[in-house]
Amino acid sequence: MHALELARKTPGWAECKCAQRNKPLRLVIRRYGSIYHLAGWPDDGHRHAKACPFFKDGTTTVTRATSPHAAIRQTATGLNTRLDVVFAPAADPTGPTASARPETAGERTSRRSASLLAFLQFLGAKRA
Numbered sequence: 001m002h003a004l005e006l007a008r009k010t011p012g013w014a015e016c017k018c019a020q021r022n023k024p025l026r027l028v029i030r031r032y033g034s035i036y037h038l039a040g041w042p043d044d045g046h047r048h049a050k051a052c053p054f055f056k057d058g059t060t061t062v063t064r065a066t067s068p069h070a071a072i073r074q075t076a077t078g079l080n081t082r083l084d085v086v087f088a089p090a091a092d093p094t095g096p097t098a099s100a101r102p103e104t105a106g107e108r109t110s111r112r113s114a115s116l117l118a119f120l121q122f123l124g125a126k127r128a
Contacts (some may be wrong), residue, residue, distance in 0.1 A: 004029055004036040018052035072122050073116035084113035
């Protein structure tokens, strides 16, 4: 059995031993199809060794909200969000058609959309 698959089941995370500590630092194991990815544990990047790929400087914050294609944008008037959420069941089980989506005539640039979970996590992070 693959080591990451085993670690994902028990204990539920991987461990990074870059820094000499009593307890190794946790890493998130994500699975996309048959491929596994490792990610830094939330708010733990500053504890990794500077040479470690999971090291993140705690003093700098990276935000993607400045991108015009971002799903969640912070503006002077509040949040501008494009959610990928269905609030009511569609009459057609295959979902809405492309013509059912409103579009501005001059606006042809695509914009990412956020899931409801991503939106709620963003709000939770802003509140903390």
